[in-house]
Amino acid sequence: MRAALLQITASDDPAGNLRMLLPMLQEAAEGGAELVLTPEVTNCVSASRTHQQGVLRQEGEDTTLAGLRDAASALGIWLLIGSLAVKSEPPEERFANRSFLIDPSGNIAARYDKMHMFDVQVTETETYRESAGFAPGDRAVTAPTPFGMLGLSVCYDVRFPYLYRALAQAGAQILTVPAAFSPATGPGHWEPLLRARAIETGSYVLAPAQTGEHPAQRGRARRTYGHSMAVSPWGEVLVDAGTEPGVVFVDLDPAQVQKARSQVPSLEHDRVFSGPA
Numbered sequence: 001m002r003a004a005l006l007q008i009t010a011s012d013d014p015a016g017n018l019r020m021l022l023p024m025l026q027e028a029a030e031g032g033a034e035l036v037l038t039p040e041v042t043n044c045v046s047a048s049r050t051h052q053q054g055v056l057r058q059e060g061e062d063t064t065l066a067g068l069r070d071a072a073s074a075l076g077i078w079l080l081i082g083s084l085a086v087k088s089e090p091p092e093e094r095f096a097n098r099s100f101l102i103d104p105s106g107n108i109a110a111r112y113d114k115m116h117m118f119d120v121q122v123t124e125t126e127t128y129r130e131s132a133g134f135a136p137g138d139r140a141v142t143a144p145t146p147f148g149m150l151g152l153s154v155c156y157d158v159r160f161p162y163l164y165r166a167l168a169q170a171g172a173q174i175l176t177v178p179a180a181f182s183p184a185t186g187p188g189h190w191e192p193l194l195r196a197r198a199i200e201t202g203s204y205v206l207a208p209a210q211t212g213e214h215p216a217q218r219g220r221a222r223r224t225y226g227h228s229m230a231v232s233p234w235g236e237v238l239v240d241a242g243t244e245p246g247v248v249f250v251d252l253d254p255a256q257v258q259k260a261r262s263q264v265p266s267l268e269h270d271r272v273f274s275g276p277a
C-alpha cells in the first residue's frame with residue numbers, strides 16, 4: 001500500500017489553502033497513493049482568535065471539509081485530514097482541533113478531537129496557549145481501513161505514550177500524528193518522539209506536518225518545523241520531507257507490523273503495579 005504525506009505552509013485563508021491542496025491531492029493520487037494525509041490545522045494557521053472567529057465554521061459548514069470530501073471521492077482515495085479548526089457545538093465557545101478520516105466515497109469514516117493542549121512556554125519569547133482557543137477532546141479513536149486499523153492523534157499528543165499504547169492495544173497498526181510542530185522543539189524532539197511511538201507499539205507512524213513561515217493577514221505570522229515523517233514499526237525513518245512544501249510517498253507493508261511485534265512482543269508484556277507512592 002502506498003501512502004502520501006502532504007507537507008504544506010497553510011495561511012490563515014481557508015479558501016486559499018483549499019486551492020493549494022487540491023493539486024497536491026491530485027499529484028498524490030496520480031503517484032499511486034491510496035491513503036493521503038494532511039497536517040494539523042490544514043484549513044487555517046492563525047494566531048488571531050478574532051480572525052479565526054471570522055473565517056472558521058462548524059464542521060457542517062466548513063468549506064475545506066466539503067472540498068476535501070469531494071476530492072477524496074473524485075480521486076477514490078482514503079484521506080486523513082490531519083485536523084481542521086472548526087467551531088464547537090454551543091455553549092462551547094472554543095474551537096475543536098479535529099482530525100477527519102474520509103473514505104473513497106467521500107464519507108466521514110472517523111473523527112478525533114485532539115486531547116492534549118499545547119500550553120507551553122517553549123522559549124522566553126515563544127508561548128503557546130492552545131487551550132485558550134481550543135477545547136480538548138476526551139475520546140481515543142481507532143478506525144478500520146483496507147490497509148489496517150488507524151489510530152488517530154494530533155501533534156502534542158505525541159508526548160503522551162500511553163495514548164498510543166491504548167490505540168495499539170485496541171488494534172491500531174498505523175498511528176497518525178499530523179502536526180504543526182514548533183521550531184523550538186522540533187529539532188530535538190520531533191523525530192525521537194515519533195520513532196519511540198513506532199518502536200514501543202510496533203506500528204507505522206505517519207506524521208504529515210506544517211512547515212515554514214505561515215502568511216497571516218491578521219495577527220503575527222507563525223513558523224513551524226516541517227519534516228513530515230513516516231516511521232516503520234521497527235523505528236526506521238522511511239521518509240523525511242525536509243522543510244519544503246510538497247508531496248512525499250511511502251510504501252507500507254502490513255506484514256512488517258506483525259514482524260516487529262513478534263520479534264519484540266512488548267505490547268503484551270504490561271504489568272499491573274502499585275506505587276510509586
Ligand SMILES: O=C(O)CNC(=O)[C@H](CS)NC(=O)CCC(=O)C(=O)O
Nearest residue numbers: 041118128130155156180181182185
Ligand atoms: O494553534 C493552532 O493553530 C493549531 N494547533 C497547534 O499548532 C498546536 C498548538 S499551538 N501545536 C502543537 O501542538 C505543537 C506541539 C509541539 O510543538 C511540541 O510538542 O513540541
